[in-house]
Amino acid sequence: MELNGVPIDNTFAEGFPIWVSRVIITGVTREWAMTAATEATGFATSAIGCPCEAGIEGFVSADETPDGRPGVSILICASKKKVPEQVMERIAECVLTAATTSVFNGMPDAEEKFDIKIHFFGDKFESKVEVGGRQCWKIPIMEGDYIGEEVFGMVKGVAGGNFFVMADNQMTALMGAKAAADAILDVKGTITSFAGGIVASGSKVGAKNYKFPIPATTNEQYCPTIREKVPDTKVPEGVKSIYELVINGVDEAAVKKAMAAGIKAAVKVPGVSFISAGNYEGKLGPFQFKLAELF
Amino acid sequence: MELNGVPIDNTFAEGFPIWVSRVIITGVTREWAMTAATEATGFATSAIGCPCEAGIEGFVSADETPDGRPGVSILICASKKKVPEQVMERIAECVLTAATTSVFNGMPDAEEKFDIKIHFFGDKFESKVEVGGRQCWKIPIMEGDYIGEEVFGMVKGVAGGNFFVMADNQMTALMGAKAAADAILDVKGTITSFAGGIVASGSKVGAKNYKFPIPATTNEQYCPTIREKVPDTKVPEGVKSIYELVINGVDEAAVKKAMAAGIKAAVKVPGVSFISAGNYEGKLGPFQFKLAELF
Amino acid sequence: MELNGVPIDNTFAEGFPIWVSRVIITGVTREWAMTAATEATGFATSAIGCPCEAGIEGFVSADETPDGRPGVSILICASKKKVPEQVMERIAECVLTAATTSVFNGMPDAEEKFDIKIHFFGDKFESKVEVGGRQCWKIPIMEGDYIGEEVFGMVKGVAGGNFFVMADNQMTALMGAKAAADAILDVKGTITSFAGGIVASGSKVGAKNYKFPIPATTNEQYCPTIREKVPDTKVPEGVKSIYELVINGVDEAAVKKAMAAGIKAAVKVPGVSFISAGNYEGKLGPFQFKLAELF
Amino acid sequence: MELNGVPIDNTFAEGFPIWVSRVIITGVTREWAMTAATEATGFATSAIGCPCEAGIEGFVSADETPDGRPGVSILICASKKKVPEQVMERIAECVLTAATTSVFNGMPDAEEKFDIKIHFFGDKFESKVEVGGRQCWKIPIMEGDYIGEEVFGMVKGVAGGNFFVMADNQMTALMGAKAAADAILDVKGTITSFAGGIVASGSKVGAKNYKFPIPATTNEQYCPTIREKVPDTKVPEGVKSIYELVINGVDEAAVKKAMAAGIKAAVKVPGVSFISAGNYEGKLGPFQFKLAELF
Structure with a gap:
């Protein structure tokens, strides 16, 4: 043709099966959400030599995010065992540390769920808080409070x-x-x-x-x-x-x-x-x- | 004050000692060099949870690059043992695979050198070539030929x-x-x-x-x-x-x-x-x- | 509240009444469409001192443009008399001269229409051509052929x-x-x-x-x-x-x-x-x- | 060859003679300086149909600007009579109205000088102020105070x-x-x-x-x-x-x-x-x- x-x-x-999780990163502006998303999806081209495959799925408008701020959606892809570890590491190192960000579960309806214990970073200064119907943790950090979900879905x-x-x-x-x-x-x-x-x-x-x-x-x-x-x-x-x-x-x-x-x-x-x-x-x-x- | x-x-x-290597990434335009540099320095905020610390040092004008094309300089920082491994992985996964890129040793005068064997990727179709006085390997790939140095310097x-x-x-x-x-x-x-x-x-x-x-x-x-x-x-x-x-x-x-x-x-x-x-x-x-x- | x-x-x-025309600019990539759109909507903040008020309305996906290429939609706002003149000038100087662009009427259903005679630029080397159901002119230029509509709608x-x-x-x-x-x-x-x-x-x-x-x-x-x-x-x-x-x-x-x-x-x-x-x-x-x- | x-x-x-003036636009960050510079140099491709020819000369580092903030340098080119008018209009409409900006004369040594009376915008609330050795006007505006020079040089x-x-x-x-x-x-x-x-x-x-x-x-x-x-x-x-x-x-x-x-x-x-x-x-x-x- x-x-x-x-x-x-x-x-x-x-194509091949792979496990995929979606993380919604929000920020004070779209640009700051994108800054975190870019760092979080770096060094993730191919599972051959990178810890996972990851990329930016697209912008999420403020109307569609749990906290009503502009967002960027990323997908993190790896084996079933590695997805939780990589979601944890990339949020902990690249998003929690980034300016003005929050993270939310981008697959709330997925049957397969996992839990990342980022709130331990709070050293018992953290507390639970609900944002847009989502159970989040509020962790005191230098810029103010970091707020994010910790249960994420993944699909095959x-x-x-x-x-x-x-x-x-x-x-x-x-x-x-x-x-x-x-x-x-x-x-x-x-x-x-x-x-x-x-x-x-x-x-x-x-x-x-x-x-x-x-x-x-x-x-x-x-x-x-x-x-x-x-x-x-x-x-x-x-x-x-x-x-x-x-x-x-x-x-x-x-x-x-x-x-x-x-x-x-x-x-x-x-x-x-x-x-x-x-x-x-x-x-x-x-x-x-x-x-x-x-x- | x-x-x-x-x-x-x-x-x-x-501050603390850390080993640092500099990689010059060139591309057909500054933008394509930056695209590869951004991917190669992602997931590299802190050695606590990332494989290394890396970032963009700045633009390198075409006058200053071995191949006369616009470039971006990146620094990759880790332990002495880990720097060669990370330079290897980040070039192999994020730069060799990126459009129109070449890589060059950004520390030709460093006493400490290491060698990354990217040319094995060529499966014996590769050949040696000199570019701007640098010993490079030319590796046939889908877009044409990838050309890059394999010996890099690092400093404390x-x-x-x-x-x-x-x-x-x-x-x-x-x-x-x-x-x-x-x-x-x-x-x-x-x-x-x-x-x-x-x-x-x-x-x-x-x-x-x-x-x-x-x-x-x-x-x-x-x-x-x-x-x-x-x-x-x-x-x-x-x-x-x-x-x-x-x-x-x-x-x-x-x-x-x-x-x-x-x-x-x-x-x-x-x-x-x-x-x-x-x-x-x-x-x-x-x-x-x-x-x-x-x- | x-x-x-x-x-x-x-x-x-x-608010006040103003006449508004929409121009869809397409390009070989979204970035090249945006490059032209940015130039075309510059020096257009306020009718007090600028020839018109203009700005970028948003991206238009390839599915929605007459030529199936990625687009950017701009609005040009002025008096009823000035809108045709400004649409003409901004297309002629900033879009026709820009790389890979085409322009299309972004208000095909508007009752009020006007005609800009850009095809005279072709010095009789131009010809008519239909693109996606739109009557366009094809004008030979240095990069190849420029293609664009010449009848535009405007609304109050x-x-x-x-x-x-x-x-x-x-x-x-x-x-x-x-x-x-x-x-x-x-x-x-x-x-x-x-x-x-x-x-x-x-x-x-x-x-x-x-x-x-x-x-x-x-x-x-x-x-x-x-x-x-x-x-x-x-x-x-x-x-x-x-x-x-x-x-x-x-x-x-x-x-x-x-x-x-x-x-x-x-x-x-x-x-x-x-x-x-x-x-x-x-x-x-x-x-x-x-x-x-x-x- | x-x-x-x-x-x-x-x-x-x-080539042809043209009069050229340089305006240094500074902002709270490089990005905000660039935002204003982009608007100020828009609709300025060719003197045939645009009021002037203008473009971005490059970034100016904070070390080199009168107010020690990051800057962008623009050139505005037209006839000797039109340069002052266009510098005036583009600053008044596109830079004074833009967030966090100041403007400075980028050709302090030029023999040919002209004066733009932007401070009248202050409606007598304005005052003189010196910044980095430059005579500026401080004009109260909504965001705070706008500060800028009003005498600019131009060269042939x-x-x-x-x-x-x-x-x-x-x-x-x-x-x-x-x-x-x-x-x-x-x-x-x-x-x-x-x-x-x-x-x-x-x-x-x-x-x-x-x-x-x-x-x-x-x-x-x-x-x-x-x-x-x-x-x-x-x-x-x-x-x-x-x-x-x-x-x-x-x-x-x-x-x-x-x-x-x-x-x-x-x-x-x-x-x-x-x-x-x-x-x-x-x-x-x-x-x-x-x-x-x-x-």
């Missing part, structure tokens, strides 16, 4: 939704990917965890040519500069640059919506020449997102 | 330079701290690792009231909302909000310069009423930065 | 919706006003035309003390630093700083919604102590927005 | 320094131009007045094909999409997109430096294929900036 004149590969993205979501943006030159592929990342930022329930929402270097599990153990190496099949040296290359003729959008979401529907919005945005960028997606031939992940069925 | 009419406490900030620097900005209301203290953080961003050789460069919640080692082991709890002596309940409070009368600027630097001179610049900026903000600093009475850290001697 | 514990003055804002809207944010110190009043401006940015059909959405210096018509003609001078009744010298001061006791939010909108309902959203946001900022509004005792403007009836 | 492998046309940019500078960035696709040309604009932002004494610092649509004086009077039409010689229809086209074969950087500066040296910095940045962007410049064969402007002599 084609979209805006750009061929869409007849393939699918292969999807990691690894993805697509590739290709072009015959790097700047076009980059702008296509950037337009896609912007569009995905508007889709609720999803994040792109890499810097700027874009992946410049895809990887394969292990190595083909190095014999010692190594968790991941470059996915040479998608490397345009060595296209001639890789017999089973998947780089289409003429393509000189590829960026990948990797999407985590709270469920399959959200990931599909994000993939569709991202691809629609990318094909609007003049010069984007091909859209494809990455999979393991269906052998590894239970979710298959066929590109042709997204639209 | 007073500065712009604001009393400066007759005290000192107490200073952690914990600090000062407090106080006011009789929270917004004034916040704006004073923000003005200080902006000013410190201009001082070479230093970073402020917390979100927005500001700390809202200072901590003490361990707990006073909880009996189980806990690494850090709120520093109640500097908590304005419980001033009346804390006999040895250090909150001056009338102060309702305090923010701390915590500064790491490559040496004592840089930290002093950053403290001076930050304090000068803070006292310009109308309503800022007192500047102090945190220490352990000189018992823990070898560096003492007396506020009165900064100017 | 009180809102979040902050007294809301028993008064009203007085409202200028001068307003409220005051007061506090006993400047930084608190400023942050209260900033939070309000952020909230108003989310309300469709409205803009705040001043820098950052905030007015620091209110004015009265003419002068009291200077005898020569002068269009506007400081509104001394609302100046905290001369409160003691102005017998009919309207500065409440203890108030040391006031910022005004001035809102233009497409109709009364939009202005009311923006006032309500802004005030609700402002009273959430700790230390904001009073909310009022400006009027001419109902003598000049046909619209009266009573604060108490907004909520 | 070539630069980084990109051919640099053997031609020159033709240069308008129309320029170069073209070309590529075989639009996104590459755009990123090349963006990298150039970023680089020019670092060169003191210069501005790029168009949105984002980039011109997408160059113009020629008058029209060739329309017979009625029209001040400017598209410069068809530099339009890639009609290359085949324009016998005297100057679009090199294969070029599909061109952006222009137009630079105004305080003197010839500054413009040269900006052109050199911009071109060096542009040729670093992969895919940029040609750099040229615009002139009127030396018939109109007294300044000629030969590209080959810039480096």
